[in-house]
Amino acid sequence: MMLRQGLHLVRKLYRDGFKLTGLAGRQSLGQAQLPAPQPDRALTVSSWPFSSPPRDYSLPNESWTPEMQRLYDHYSALCEAETEEEKKRGPWRRLPSYNRTLKYATGGRCLSKVLQAKARLFTRNIEEPGASFEYVVFLNKQEKSCVCVFQAGHLLEGPPGHVHGGAIATIIDSVTGTLATYLSGPVMTANLNINYRSPIPLGSVVLVHSALEKVEGRKTSISCRVTSSDGGKLHTDATGLFVSINVGHLFGA
Numbered sequence: 702m703m704l705r706q707g708l709h710l711v712r713k714l715y716r717d718g719f720k721l722t723g724l725a726g727r728q729s730l731g732q733a734q735l736p737a738p739q740p741d742r743a744l745t746v747s748s749w750p751f752s753s754p755p756r757d758y759s760l761p762n763e764s765w766t767p768e769m770q771r772l773y774d775h776y777s778a779l780c781e782a783e784t785e786e787e788k789k790r791g792p793w794r795r796l797p798s799y800n801r802t803l804k805y806a807t808g809g810r811c812l813s814k815v816l817q818a819k820a821r822l823f824t825r826n827i828e829e830p831g832a833s834f835e836y837v838v839f840l841n842k843q844e845k846s847c848v849c850v851f852q853a854g855h856l857l858e859g860p861p862g863h864v865h866g867g868a869i870a871t872i873i874d875s876v877t878g879t880l881a882t883y884l885s886g887p888v889m890t891a892n893l894n895i896n897y898r899s900p901i902p903l904g905s906v907v908l909v910h911s912a913l914e915k916v917e918g919r920k921t922s923i924s925c926r927v928t929s930s931d932g933g934k935l936h937t938d939a940t941g942l943f944v945s946i947n948v949g950h951l952f953g954a
């Protein structure tokens with residue numbers, strides 16, 4: 702029963718273009734496993750499977766530094782118009798971000814209801830603004846790329862005063878995984894290869910640039926570069942391999 706409900710919700714989200722999960726309309730380049738997306742249809746609030754409306758974590762909050770806000774404003778000004786009256790400004794689109802994905806997609810039928818209710822997206826599971834991952838992703842449909850403005854909070858410390866390598870890997874996996882999902886539909890990370898070139902100071906704002914390299918059958922390859930906010934310093938470069946899955950994979954089907 703739970704499995705059926707879970708699959709139904711996942712399929713509905715993919716069909717409706719992922720508007721509520723931060724993935725704006727699927728344009729599958731890889732193997733089609735689900736019904737064709739309808740990118741212009743937004744999910745209505747009644748489709749949201751939880752009792753309260755979701756909080757969009759990718760909007761500015763009081764913890765954002767002036768640099769974070771400046772970059773947010775910069776890319777927002779280049780975003781597509783959201784209403785018909787608004788003038789089109791550019792090819793970018795801000796992806797909203799929520800701390801829950803799907804009530805039943807948190808690990809399959811082995812999870813208890815208690816665990817399902819408590820499950821939270823790893824990068825959004827600390828409520829204190831600015832404490833861990835503050836980020837916003839902008840997608841460029843034309844270039845099949847995205848940029849993430851990322852402010853690393855004090856709970857992400859690794860070497861004294863600098864960001865933990867696992868936290869850097871997490872944000873890279875999330876950003877490249879989001880781009881791969883947007884381009885190819887449901888995927889999972891099969892391989893992530895990371896070169897740490899220079900340490901990232903805690904509290905600083907960096908840019909995580911991701912771009913499509915190639916799609917080969919079920920495999921989507923994405924490249925990634927983490928730079929200082931002015932682009933002058935390379936902190937990290939990476940490549941990610943994402944394999945298209947049937948969503949039943951997540952439920953042990």
Ligand SMILES: CCCCCCCC/C=C\CCCCCCCC(=O)SCCNC(=O)CCNC(=O)[C@H](O)C(C)(C)COP(=O)(O)OP(=O)(O)OC[C@H]1O[C@@H](n2cnc3c(N)ncnc32)[C@H](O)[C@@H]1OP(=O)(O)O
Binds near residue numbers: 722723802890920946
């Ligand atoms: C559906 C998702 C929905 C989520 C909701 C989204 C909401 C969005 C909200 C917020 C965005 C946040 C975004 C976060 C993103 C995070 C993503 C993760 O961290 S995912 C967790 C870590 N990854 C795993 O746990 C995978 C574990 N591995 C597997 O499950 C399998 O190994 C899998 C699916 C990757 C592949 O298994 P096979 O059986 O389906 O396919 P085979 O035949 O093995 O491989 C297919 C092809 O890929 C190559 N391949 C597979 N693994 C490879 C590897 N490690 N290196 C190189 N090639 C590999 C193979 O050689 C094959 O290639 P040839 O077709 O023959 O050319």
